[in-house]
Amino acid sequence: MKDILIVTDAKKIKVLAEKTRVDILSLLRDRPMTASELSMILNKDPSTIHRHVTLLKETGFVEVIGKEGNEKLYGRSARVFLITPYENDANALVAMDKIHTDEALRLYKIFIEAGFEISNKKEFINLIKKFLSNFESLSRDIIKKLEGVEINRLEFIRIMVLLALINSPKLQEEARRLKELLGLGD
Amino acid sequence: MKDILIVTDAKKIKVLAEKTRVDILSLLRDRPMTASELSMILNKDPSTIHRHVTLLKETGFVEVIGKEGNEKLYGRSARVFLITPYENDANALVAMDKIHTDEALRLYKIFIEAGFEISNKKEFINLIKKFLSNFESLSRDIIKKLEGVEINRLEFIRIMVLLALINSPKLQEEARRLKELLGLGD
Numbered sequence: 001m002k003d004i005l006i007v008t009d010a011k012k013i014k015v016l017a018e019k020t021r022v023d024i025l026s027l028l029r030d031r032p033m034t035a036s037e038l039s040m041i042l043n044k045d046p047s048t049i050h051r052h053v054t055l056l057k058e059t060g061f062v063e064v065i066g067k068e069g070n071e072k073l074y075g076r077s078a079r080v081f082l083i084t085p086y087e088n089d090a091n092a093l094v095a096m097d098k099i100h101t102d103e104a105l106r107l108y109k110i111f112i113e114a115g116f117e118i119s120n121k122k123e124f125i126n127l128i129k130k131f132l133s134n135f136e137s138l139s140r141d142i143i144k145k146l147e148g149v150e151i152n153r154l155e156f157i158r159i160m161v162l163l164a165l166i167n168s169p170k171l172q173e174e175a176r177r178l179k180e181l182l183g184l185g186d
Numbered sequence: 187m188k189d190i191l192i193v194t195d196a197k198k199i200k201v202l203a204e205k206t207r208v209d210i211l212s213l214l215r216d217r218p219m220t221a222s223e224l225s226m227i228l229n230k231d232p233s234t235i236h237r238h239v240t241l242l243k244e245t246g247f248v249e250v251i252g253k254e255g256n257e258k259l260y261g262r263s264a265r266v267f268l269i270t271p272y273e274n275d276a277n278a279l280v281a282m283d284k285i286h287t288d289e290a291l292r293l294y295k296i297f298i299e300a301g302f303e304i305s306n307k308k309e310f311i312n313l314i315k316k317f318l319s320n321f322e323s324l325s326r327d328i329i330k331k332l333e334g335v336e337i338n339r340l341e342f343i344r345i346m347v348l349l350a351l352i353n354s355p356k357l358q359e360e361a362r363r364l365k366e367l368l369g370l371g372d
Contacts, residue, residue: 080339110341110345113335114332145302146296153266156343159296161350162317164350166364166365169358169361171351184328184352
């Protein structure tokens with residue numbers, strides 16, 4: 001399993017615009033599982049799960065990492081998938097919107113748990129979504145270049161922070177508003 | 187092992203201003219090891235290694251995760267340590283300077299490998315170091331608040347990117363110069 005997998009191909013990204021497949025990847029975060037286990041936990045027909053897992057395998061999100069009895073054991077191909085479409089494909093955009101909504105909600109919860117008082121939840125969520133989408137679109141040429149390079153976790157975090165810095169001249173309005181919503185002074 | 191461990195305590199950070207201890211943490215990235223293994227690989231006296239490992243354990247960077255024969259097996263307490271001092275302690279600053287130099291060099295190599303032509307290596311390294319140091323100092327109040335919150339890898343990356351955005355109004359000069367050094371147009 002890789003640390004980080006950068007995925008820019010719209011055909012692959014639109015595979016994630018489907019809840020069961022996202023749930024499968026999420027479950028495999030904990031540990032590798034067989035199709036039967038996934039089927040039981042997700043309460044879905046084994047043949048349905050089989051079809052989804054096959055698609056996830058073909059698009060490189062999942063890999064066979066061994067056997068349990070006579071069943072294949074599936075694992076994630078990377079700990080973190082960085083999903084960032086290179087083209088403006090409509091289906092990929094639908095998938096990205098779902099991914100960003102989910103991420104924005106989790107970020108909201110984290111900031112609340114850390115003790116921030118966010119004055120306007122809805123605006124915060126929308127601002128984060130808009131920012132993530134702009135950030136990805138501004139960064140995609142650089143991310144595309146980095147796609148094949150071996151990068152570890154910490155390096156990856158630093159690179160994302162540098163990308164945010166590089167793109168920040170075009171994101172000053174978002175920066176100002178985000179600061180206000182988090183109740184941060186100057 | 188945690189995913190992410192945020193370390194802001196200067197007393198803990200200055201423990202990392204010592205090459206052998208950094209080497210130990212680096213080796214444990216691959217797999218857990220005993221003091222004898224570490225001693226053999228690093229070609230250091232077992233008692234020296236024992237002293238360093240004990241200090242790393244006391245400061246929470248390393249934990250005993252089991253036994254191999256009658257030796258303790260040591261592992262990292264987290265996959266990623268986010269080291270960011272909360273106070274301006276002189277020893278912690280020395281440790282941070284070493285950490286930033288190392289990170290800046292690795293980032294330089296990654297960008298070169300990805301096909302960027304960086305016009306001035308020395309200025310790039312210094313700019314990254316200056317940026318990381320400013321970024322950490324601007325972010326430390328927020329990071330301190332987040333210290334105890336359970337955050338996974340992807341959330342953590344997103345939060346770092348948001349912090350870069352929030353602080354970007356004060357980092358526009360760096361943003362502009364970094365873009366130039368990477369040969370990126372508008």
